Amino acid sequence: MRSAGLWRFQVPMDAGVVLREQRLKTRDGLLVRLTRDDKEGWGEISPLPGFSVETVAETTAVALEWLAAWQAGSDAALPEMPSVAFGLSCALAEISGELPTKADYRAAPLCTGDPDELFAMLAAMPGEKVAKVKVGLYEAVRDGMVVNLLLEAVPDLRLRLDANRGWTPLKAQQFARYVNPALRPRIAFIEEPCKTRAQSREFARETGIAIAWDESLREADFEFAADAGLSAVVIKPTLTGSLAKVREQVETAHVLGLTAVISSSVESSLGLTQLARIAAWLTPQTIPGLDTLSLMQAQLVREWPGSTLPCWQVTSLERVI
Numbered sequence: 001m002r003s004a005g006l007w008r009f010q011v012p013m014d015a016g017v018v019l020r021e022q023r024l025k026t027r028d029g030l031l032v033r034l035t036r037d038d039k040e041g042w043g044e045i046s047p048l049p050g051f052s053v054e055t056v057a058e059t060t061a062v063a064l065e066w067l068a069a070w071q072a073g074s075d076a077a078l079p080e081m082p083s084v085a086f087g088l089s090c091a092l093a094e095i096s097g098e099l100p101t102k103a104d105y106r107a108a109p110l111c112t113g114d115p116d117e118l119f120a121m122l123a124a125m126p127g128e129k130v131a132k133v134k135v136g137l138y139e140a141v142r143d144g145m146v147v148n149l150l151l152e153a154v155p156d157l158r159l160r161l162d163a164n165r166g167w168t169p170l171k172a173q174q175f176a177r178y179v180n181p182a183l184r185p186r187i188a189f190i191e192e193p194c195k196t197r198a199q200s201r202e203f204a205r206e207t208g209i210a211i212a213w214d215e216s217l218r219e220a221d222f223e224f225a226a227d228a229g230l231s232a233v234v235i236k237p238t239l240t241g242s243l244a245k246v247r248e249q250v251e252t253a254h255v256l257g258l259t260a261v262i263s264s265s266v267e268s269s270l271g272l273t274q275l276a277r278i279a280a281w282l283t284p285q286t287i288p289g290l291d292t293l294s295l296m297q298a299q300l301v302r303e304w305p306g307s308t309l310p311c312w313q314v315t316s317l318e319r320v321i
Helices: 056-071 082-096 115-123 140-153 169-177 197-207 243-255 269-282
Strands: 002-012 026-036 039-045 129-134 157-162 187-191 211-213 230-235 259-262
Touching (some): 002 056, 026 056, 026 082, 039 082, 115 129, 129 140, 140 157, 140 169, 169 197, 187 230, 197 211, 243 259, 243 269, 259 269
Parallel strands (some): 129 157, 187 211, 211 230, 230 259
């Protein structure tokens, strides 16, 4: 016996959340629940504006078609649409038991501009001290000075930086010029520092600062390779596709000696708790990049440990089926 439920959600975001020059006032998406006999599985389908190709309206239509077939007994392949494939595969993996319950709730805290806030978060952080800083939003020289300050102030800190392809080669060099060469090895990586992969590789060669691929993983011409200066790949499952595809990318990265980081696409608390489980399962030695719940004003169905945000249940959401 199979049944399915689908709900539309719209969670208010904190004021000032900007993604790719687009202000995000609400996080919109779908929650799916699959029931087979006495087993239940949940998933989140939430394409990220500015990053996902698909819209919530498009995912709704595709999900409804697949769910109708599944309820009728079909075990058809998952849709190609990445966010739909990911959400449905998570629900199926919960039913089958493939997705373990153990979770890694550690998160590399995101520094949004105030170093003092980051110092406070790091002081309360047990074990390895890893933080993430967005660069490329301000002047490259300013970014270099802030990164240098953080590395000097916290001797055991490792930083992950994300430039979102925001720098020209000149600006990338301006950034590096203000980071003490002796401190550069504690930059775990910069995600996509320059506008092209070739420019990013050249930056790594010239500065000795490691890089990571993020957007590149989702481009048609991308091939996994152990490039000089490349230390990691950042995998965003909502933008990647099914759990099987996520697992394949993690395993390929590990074979090449690269670090694989499971990272958020600003999912709800339900999606984030599943990402924490995926991280504990596939990348147990690596702190995931899941520090995005603080951007929201509510949780959904499942709570993130320690969060004080109110948790909305599906009874307060718009039911689609």
